[in-house]
Amino acid sequence: MEKVIIATKNPGKAKEFIRMFKPYGIEVKTLLDFPDIEDIEETGQTFEENAILKAETVCKQFNQMVIADDSGLIVDALDGRPGIYSARYAGEEKNDEANNDKVLNELKAVKEKDRTGRFYCALALAMPGKETITVNGKCEGTVLFERRGTNGFGYDPIFYVTEMKKSMAELSPEEKNQISHRKKALQKLEEQLSHLFLKENE
Numbered sequence: 001m002e003k004v005i006i007a008t009k010n011p012g013k014a015k016e017f018i019r020m021f022k023p024y025g026i027e028v029k030t031l032l033d034f035p036d037i038e039d040i041e042e043t044g045q046t047f048e049e050n051a052i053l054k055a056e057t058v059c060k061q062f063n064q065m066v067i068a069d070d071s072g073l074i075v076d077a078l079d080g081r082p083g084i085y086s087a088r089y090a091g092e093e094k095n096d097e098a099n100n101d102k103v104l105n106e107l108k109a110v111k112e113k114d115r116t117g118r119f120y121c122a123l124a125l126a127m128p129g130k131e132t133i134t135v136n137g138k139c140e141g142t143v144l145f146e147r148r149g150t151n152g153f154g155y156d157p158i159f160y161v162t163e164m165k166k167s168m169a170e171l172s173p174e175e176k177n178q179i180s181h182r183k184k185a186l187q188k189l190e191e192q193l194s195h196l197f198l199k200e201n202e
């Protein structure tokens with residue numbers, strides 16, 4: 001693979017993908033490079049369905065290999081919410097601060113041991129004339145009682161990563177990219193399609 005379009009308009013995701021693809025020497029463009037492309041309505045009932053929808057729509061428009069990411073935070077005490085509605089949990093305008101406030105508020109009375117959850121990422125790779133491939137990755141943790149850290153985006157400040165003993169927003173970009181749901185999903189894609197992911201010196 002020489003170049004890939006990531007079908008996202010989320011600047012936080014875009015940054016993470018650009019960094020993750022660096023070692024492969026693969027040219028990455030995102031929809032932030034193509035501001036005229038219209039928003040794709042996420043009408044699916046699952047992360048996978050939405051990722052496929054985004055990847056296939058953009059693949060048709062560009063006739064090129066496209067990866068889409070549909071992701072979100074799943075909180076057990078909230079029956080899986082915000083889930084596929086993570087981006088717009090507190091309203092249509094996609095406000096990270098308001099989303100975090102809403103989750104913290106809903107969990108106000110929930111004890112630490114019951115605040116478990118995970119970030120989930122579904123990736124879909126759409127290729128002209130081929131079957132779309134989907135993979136997923138998860139990152140387990142708990143929801144904090146207040147924000148911690150300033151890195152990352154979205155719910156990162158309120159999500160404590162069990163494996164790292166830090167909030168996601170306290171991790172450096174490199175650290176987050178080693179353990180994130182997004183990285184784990186991309187690793188699975190690489191395992192399935194190793195011939196597309198050769199590093200520059202291989």
Ligand SMILES: O=c1[nH]c(=O)c2ncn([C@@H]3O[C@H](COP(=O)(O)OP(=O)(O)OP(=O)(O)O)[C@@H](O)[C@H]3O)c2[nH]1
Nearest residue numbers: 008009010069070071072073086087153154155156
């Ligand atoms: O703290 C976070 N760290 C993460 O690593 C992360 N990954 C996803 N999310 C949340 O889930 C929504 C995705 O929704 P989503 O997949 O529809 O993306 P989006 O609408 O933001 O952009 P697009 O890719 O659709 O253009 C995002 O907006 C965030 O609220 C994350 N939050």
Ligand SMILES: [Mg+2]
Nearest residue numbers: 010042070087
């Ligand atoms: Mg979206």
